[in-house]
Amino acid sequence: MTPSNEMNWxxxxxxxxVTGNYVPAVNLYEQAISSEPNNQSYYWYLGLVLLLQEKETEAQMTWFSAMAEAEPEQIELWTEELIQVLETEAQRREAILDYSVAWLIRQHIREINPVNINNINNLLRLILLAINLESFTGEELNSFGVVEILQSSELKDLDSQLLMQVLERVLDVVPLHPSSLEFASACVPFVPEPYIFIDRLIITSVKIAYSAKKAALAARFLELALQFDPISPEVLIQLTNFYQDAGEYSQGIEMAKLCYSLFSGLAEKVFANHLIIRGLMVAAGEYWSEAVSVFQRHESLLQSLFTMEDKTLDLTTVIRLFSSTYFLPYFRDDLKNNRRLQNQVAEICQFNIKSHAGDRYSLYPPRKADIQKPTLDKPLKIGYVSHCLKRHSVGWIARWLFKYHDRDRFQTYAYLINAQQRQDPLQEWYISQVHKAYKFGLDAAEIAEQIYQDEIDILVDLDSITLDVISEITSLKPAPIQVTWLGWDASGIPAVDYFIVDPYVLPETAQQEYSETLWRLPKTYLAVDGFEIGVPTLRRDRLEIPQDAIIYFSSQMGFKRHPDTVRLQMKILKQVPNSYFLIKGSAEQNSLKSFFIKIAESEGLSSDRLRFLPDVAFEEIHRANLGIADIVLDTYPYNGATTTLETLWMGIPLVTKVGEQFASRNSYTMMMNVGVTEGIAWTDEEYVNWGVKLGKDAALRQKVAEKLRQSRQTSLLWNAEQFTREMETAFQEMWARYIQK
Structure with a gap:
């Protein structure tokens, strides 16, 4: 065969x-082998064509028959030649997006040379192909031995850019798989651009922490970033939150203090100080006294912020400032000063949000041109924005409004924040109840634009400042009317028009302290038809509590445990013989126990009368467990809300102290709405007296329980359908006011 003829065939x-005409290709390669049996390359191509014909056994036999003729020194060379032929075809298949064939070829490359650690690039491409084929599970990182290879020794031919590409895709697809963290850790020595790697870790860890609710795992990922930059502000801030959310309390507090020491700007100091407070309050218990000291510093920092001549701040800092006043109502019941601080912070934040938004996202213009009175042909569009429309307190309460909305007169939209990867049955139920639902991430501009494009008439914020993204959205004013309902308290953002309350949850004089107009519904600002009840897991005998004992119960987060109120609770138990106190709620358990025991002993009460309960898996079990209690003792200055509703629904007497701020009057409005005044206290003395009286008087407890049972048939608090009609009337009146301007 002449060189020219050889080239042609x-x-x-x-x-x-290339064109898939495999039969003539096989014939040509077989003829070539017959003519030149010692030309190994013909065997490589013949085997490849057989493989593409899905004749894997024949392909392998063709390759191995050629290898059988090799001298020991030739095997390595011929193996490399075969791999190069297969590699070229695999790359061609990848280029034309033929991932299945490319994956098959690369699997054979892996089988041909499984022990060569420098074949790592092929393994990485196999992982990419599996991801593209949607067959990747994460187990491949182990079965391919990728982590082990990366950890083993120096890799001469490793494609670091490919490695980073694979890492990014793995973290996108299976961030929760145990091998993903091992893989990310093994990649650290090969990172070509540290700050890109850090950004990738931040994005992944935030998703893990907030979408998957795996804060501890998120912290482990982000700790890898410290190897490159141990004082990166963004890394430290996120790590602080992860530690605190994961219950790694001491690390969370220390990390927050490190942030405070590193930040120099006043606004950054405010936020870092807030992180310290958050850490101390979440840990609770014996951390309280330090939290008070840091809170005093916080007020001073805020005052300095307000007096700054230039209040222009960078966008990231501004967004974080929204939540910097979150803990005000937990420390004190001071409506005037708490609202003043909240309103001023919100005003600074909105000013900066508008400034950074520029022309595109400046306050959206009102749609005056097509405003008309809503009719059956044009229902009023109500948008609900929240990250809590799931198994969450807000989710349990708000669902009834969604259920009973008049779909002829109101078209409802749900903007679910940080919900892209969450699978929650209650969230899916919400999606099924609305005209249109969106699952968003955390891009405020994107969400605001969608709200505007949907031409929402009234936007209802369910979360207030508990999520800064929503505060950013409402600052942009994508809807002509904006309302806060349910979450925390009013945000104080000037672009929010109304805060929905009722005759009891705020005093008559409260309007002067709010930037929003207080819209008072006739009787109650919320209602539910009831709650699902599970199977209880608590028994008196297992808790070593006598059957004739009086059980007081309190289930709240640690940062609601104000020492002054705990002291009142200990006074109650001391005066009621044979009484016990069941304490449940998230916090640093050793600190919380020590905190309660010290206060109990200071009041002359034995710690044997205290029982500390772990959290339970589901809210339905928690509600069932309430049945063990004779009396529930509310917290102050931040009352229960959902926990109070659950207590009253279960027919259990409650003792609550009423204050002046919204957070101090939630239980009050609920008790007034069920017609029960027994247990409502306006002073510390009354709180103790009601606690003692209900503990000693079984007939009084029975009377209250009977009132609560009867209220299920009479109270608007348990009539969500009627409540929905009142909310809808409020929406229509808000709209009427708007179009009359």
Whole structure:
């Protein structure tokens, strides 16, 4: 065969391979082998064509028959030649997006040379192909031995850019798989651009912490970033939150203090100080006294912020400032000063949000041109924005409004924040109840634009400042009317028009302290038809509590445990013989126990009368467990809300102290709405007296329980359908006011 003829038939054979005409390609390669049996390359191509014909056994036999003739020194060379032929075809298949065939070829490359650690690039491409084929599970990181290879020794031919590409895709697809963290850790020595790697870790860890609710795992990922930059502000801030959310309390507090020491700007100091407070309050218990000291510093920092001549701040800092006043109502019941601080912070934040938004996202213009009175042909569009429309307190309460909305007169939209990867049955139920639902991430501009494009008439914020993204959205004013309902308290953002309350949850004089107009519904600002009840897991005998004992119960987060109120609770138990106190709620358990025991002993009460309960898996079990209690003792200055509703629904007497701020009057409005005044206290003395009286008087407890049972048939608090009609009337009146301006 002349060189010219050889070139022609090889081109013809390869063209057949490329175009999928495998039979003539096989014939050509077989003829070539017959003519030149010692030319190994013909065997490589013949085996490849057989493989593409899905004749894997024949392909392997072709390759191995050629290898059988090799001298020991030739095997390595011939193996490399075969791999190069397969690699070229695999790359071609990848280029034309033929991932299945490319994956098959690369699997054979892996089988041909499984022990060569420098074949790592092929393994990485196999992982990419599996991801593209949507077959990747994460187990491949182990079965391919990728982590082990990366950890083993120096890799001469490792494609670091490919490695980073694979890492990014793995973290996108299976961030929760145990091998993903091992893989990310093994990649650290090969990172070509540290700050890109850090950004990737931040994005992944935030998703893990807030979408998957795996804060501890998120912290482990982000700790890898410290190897490159141990004082990165963004890394430290996120790590602080992860530690605190994961219950790694001491690390969370220390990390927050490190942030405070590193930040120099006043606004950054405010936020870092807030992180310290958050850490101390979440840990609770014996951390309280330090939290008070840091809170005093916080007020001073805020005052300095307000007096700054230039209040222009960078966008990231501004967004974080929204939540910097979150803990005000937990420390004190001071409506005037708490609202003043909240309103001023919100005003600074909105000013900066508008400034950074520029022309595109400046306050959206009102749609005056097409405003008309809503009719059956044009229902009023109500948008609900929240990250809590799931198994969450807000989610349990708000669902009844969604259920009973008049779909002829109101078209409802749900903007679910940080919900892209969450699978929650209650969230899916919400999606089924609305005209249109969106699952968003955390991009405020994107969400605001969608709200505007949907031409929402009234936007209802369910979360207030508990999520800064929503505060950013409402600052942009994507809807002509904006309302806060349910979450925390009013945000104080000037672009929010109304805060929905009732005759009891705020005093008559409260309007002067709010930037929003207080819209008072006739009787109650919320209602539910009831709650699902599970199977209880608490028994008196297992808790070593006598059957004739009086059980007081309190279930709240640790940062609601104000020492002054705990002291009142200990006074109650001391005066009621044979009484016990069941304490439940998230916090640093050793600190919380020590905190309660010290206060109990200071009041002359034995710690044997205290029982500390772990959290339970589901809210339905928690509600069932309430049945063990004779009396529930509310917290102050931040009352229960959902926990109070659950207590009253279960028919259990409650003792609550009423204050002046919204957070101090939630239980009050609920008790007034069920017609029960027994247990409502306006002073510390009354709180103790009601606690003692209900503990000693079984007939009084029975009377209250009977009132609560009867209220299920009479109270608006348990009539969500009627409540929905009142909310809808409020929406229509808000709209009427708007179009009359």
């Amino acid at each position: 090889q081109q013809q054979a390869y063209q057949c391979l």
